[in-house]
Amino acid sequence: MKLFFHPDPTADHTLSEEESLHAVKVLRLKELDTLTIIDGKGSLFEVQITNAHPKKCSFAILNSKKEPKNRTYNLHLAIAPTKSIDRIEWLVEKAVEVGVDEISFLHCDRSERKNINLERVEKITISAIKQSMNLYLPIVNEMIPFHKFISTSRSEKCFIAHLEEGERKLFQKEIADKSNILILIGPEGDFSKEEIQKALENNYIPVSLGASRLRTETAALAACFITNTIKSSE
Amino acid sequence: MKLFFHPDPTADHTLSEEESLHAVKVLRLKELDTLTIIDGKGSLFEVQITNAHPKKCSFAILNSKKEPKNRTYNLHLAIAPTKSIDRIEWLVEKAVEVGVDEISFLHCDRSERKNINLERVEKITISAIKQSMNLYLPIVNEMIPFHKFISTSRSEKCFIAHLEEGERKLFQKEIADKSNILILIGPEGDFSKEEIQKALENNYIPVSLGASRLRTETAALAACFITNTIKSSE
Numbered sequence: 001m002k003l004f005f006h007p008d009p010t011a012d013h014t015l016s017e018e019e020s021l022h023a024v025k026v027l028r029l030k031e032l033d034t035l036t037i038i039d040g041k042g043s044l045f046e047v048q049i050t051n052a053h054p055k056k057c058s059f060a061i062l063n064s065k066k067e068p069k070n071r072t073y074n075l076h077l078a079i080a081p082t083k084s085i086d087r088i089e090w091l092v093e094k095a096v097e098v099g100v101d102e103i104s105f106l107h108c109d110r111s112e113r114k115n116i117n118l119e120r121v122e123k124i125t126i127s128a129i130k131q132s133m134n135l136y137l138p139i140v141n142e143m144i145p146f147h148k149f150i151s152t153s154r155s156e157k158c159f160i161a162h163l164e165e166g167e168r169k170l171f172q173k174e175i176a177d178k179s180n181i182l183i184l185i186g187p188e189g190d191f192s193k194e195e196i197q198k199a200l201e202n203n204y205i206p207v208s209l210g211a212s213r214l215r216t217e218t219a220a221l222a223a224c225f226i227t228n229t230i231k232s233s234e
Numbered sequence: 235m236k237l238f239f240h241p242d243p244t245a246d247h248t249l250s251e252e253e254s255l256h257a258v259k260v261l262r263l264k265e266l267d268t269l270t271i272i273d274g275k276g277s278l279f280e281v282q283i284t285n286a287h288p289k290k291c292s293f294a295i296l297n298s299k300k301e302p303k304n305r306t307y308n309l310h311l312a313i314a315p316t317k318s319i320d321r322i323e324w325l326v327e328k329a330v331e332v333g334v335d336e337i338s339f340l341h342c343d344r345s346e347r348k349n350i351n352l353e354r355v356e357k358i359t360i361s362a363i364k365q366s367m368n369l370y371l372p373i374v375n376e377m378i379p380f381h382k383f384i385s386t387s388r389s390e391k392c393f394i395a396h397l398e399e400g401e402r403k404l405f406q407k408e409i410a411d412k413s414n415i416l417i418l419i420g421p422e423g424d425f426s427k428e429e430i431q432k433a434l435e436n437n438y439i440p441v442s443l444g445a446s447r448l449r450t451e452t453a454a455l456a457a458c459f460i461t462n463t464i465k466s467s468e
Contacts, residue, residue: 070446090324131447131449132447132448133446172467210463210466211305212331212367214332215365218328218331221455225459225463230463232404232444
């Protein structure tokens, strides 16, 4: 099933320029053809094309249904993006496939990447929900400095994954009875000692993701997979 | 710590052409400089350069130590490679980081990719063990037809992950008391009905990797992460 994305098809009955192009030029859909739209908030809409315009394809809604989230938890991933943008884009795609609810980008002391193209990240999340049928689009936040992020009060249970010496608990053991989770993943050179100290002062729990030394993007994906595995065992 | 690879430094005291180039030309190491070699079988060797030749850098072993495997299980991943070779190379890198012991490539009914560059895959595994400090190099096998693979008798507990209708158990529940695991991951269009039937006849247990619809390479990595999470909880 080929899916299209529209954030609010009940309010505006026109596909975006990109989606119109895909429907009309690539798939050669015509007036009266039907297609399925997802809104990233759990709903699927069966619609019929009313005007097969290659830039502003309009439609009428035939019917809709809302699917519940197929996960029982809320996971917020806050990461310092890697120098290689490919690795971060890869992570976003995979994290959405596996299950993530919010992604924040951190600018850390040792960050090599100081900016992120949010529009491109959002496109990847949309493409990944279409592909994986995880119908809930994650929230993606602008990059902010670590110290600003850490001092914001949070409703989630907060964790920081780092590689420095000192006591660290095993992440998978700590989330057993938690359903609203935030985990921070550091840059290639890890969080600085000052950042870790600041996180501890703000009641973040220091955790390890296992015995292996993982790259930044693998560690972030590990957090998604571990949470998914533990929560679907409960 | 910059690591070098040599499959048997006690038998042959010369780095490969590629590793010699890296040591002598890139890192500008000289006679009497020391470096660390891993052999992919758990050993680390401290060696001293005896001849800083850019193609045949020779060394003398100063000392060595053997590290135990940091995992208590054996995981064999058998996958039908994706059409995009990038996705498979990515998977190999990540699987080695997370932990995998053997990788086999399957040629299935719906395979779009009918060959694999094994030399390139092996290079990726070597680079990944250096990066992740998982000191055990996985075995990588040539691609073989699904029917040939499935009819070979196995010492592992065997699973097949597929998306067809029918009873499937949750992989993470099935591996609880198993330490020697083989899992088959199908191509982009999934295994054919005949292949699944053939697997069942050979006592493979049909499993699901969770609620999400995962791409081939994400499913393969999910198997690695799930096994790691469950086994390190035991």
